[in-house]
Amino acid sequence: MDRRLQIVFDAHDPLALGTFWQEALGYVREAPPEGFASWEETLRAWGLPEDRWNDANAIVDPEGSGPRIFLQKVPEGKTAKNRVHLDVGLPGAPARPGERRVDGIRARAGELEALGASRVREHDDEVQGFWIVMQDPEGNEFCLV
Template sequence: MATTVQITVDCSDPGRLAGFWALALGYVLDPPPPGFGSWPEALAARGIPESEWNSASAVSDPDGAGPRLFFQRVPEPKTAKNRLHLDLRAGGPLDRPAGERRAAVRAEAERLAAAGATIVEARDGQWGEHWIVMLDPEGNEFCVT
């Protein structure tokens, strides 16, 4: 059996961050276990106190192609630049005209900013690439390319 990848993100508000990344990637929130109509119902049935219901959340690609993202609450705040970040490839194929790629990247960055992300800066590479550096709602860096 092949190993699958899950990306885990430490954060302070797993529910909020899971919702943002579900919207950003076209993912869906993971459903509650079979037999339960909601996560609160499932967690309460397991005796988990309500204060812990937002200690974790996850989103998955509905097509099964991309990795699952798991968000876990941690007590410490983010203090440094990410050593790993996600690139959201919105510009299309590299043979697409540069102006069209740039417009698609800008449109996606603006959509994500409206959903709670922050635009940091636009950058251009030496081979004609264009990307926008952004922060998710908790300050984790990512790029729209």
Template sequence: MARDVQITFDCADPAAVAAFWAEALGYRLQDPPAGFDSWDQALTAMGVPAERRNDASALVDPEGAGPRLFFQRVPEHKQVKNRVHLDVRAAPGLVGDERMAALEAESERLVSHGATRLQRHEPAPPLGAGHIVMADPEGNEFCLD
């Protein structure tokens, strides 16, 4: 039986990291519970104090196809390279110079939203199509593929 998957990010600032990934992936903030016009309204009704309102955030694919992304505040900062990372498919179907130009354009766009460019890997046929390694605003690595 296939299962739904949620991808969880540990971070210091869930709202900011969620905003970055919403921009990177075209996702949107998950709607507040039924009966509430905003998350602030829902959290007030739940008795969540102001200083705890950025403890978590969640994004959903507006088309309902991709996994839910959940961002949770943790006290420790990232220490080492991720063992699992996301590949953001920014150049599907493209090859060679056209592919790398599309990846470069997406890299520049995401840097303007707080990402850091880490490394470019040139195409190495037949198996290596080329990609760019990036990090989100809190240092979580991902690839533009």
């Protein structure tokens, strides 16, 4: 996988937000470095105080084709609309041009809401199709397409 692209999220709770995005994207938590059985073991060996174990988190595409997502703890909360956002497609085969997947997108939105996301608004456009603007549990906007 080409690591020139990494998506970084500022977060209040990197572990919890990473868990949400793992579910949303079908990603997994990045494995600890070679020689360590867990991140807890790794961080302890590195001498990082336990109260800092949630300073960062990384999730990866288990197939190795998607970008790594790094979540870093920041003290401030989100205060404005994202200038960049993710478009998240439905799991499975990509849609064919013109295919309407309104029911599938709405169902997936419900699944993500159960994980802590919130629905902002729906869009239905003859050219661009149907999508739902959502927010992850920390308020970051993304589109479900």
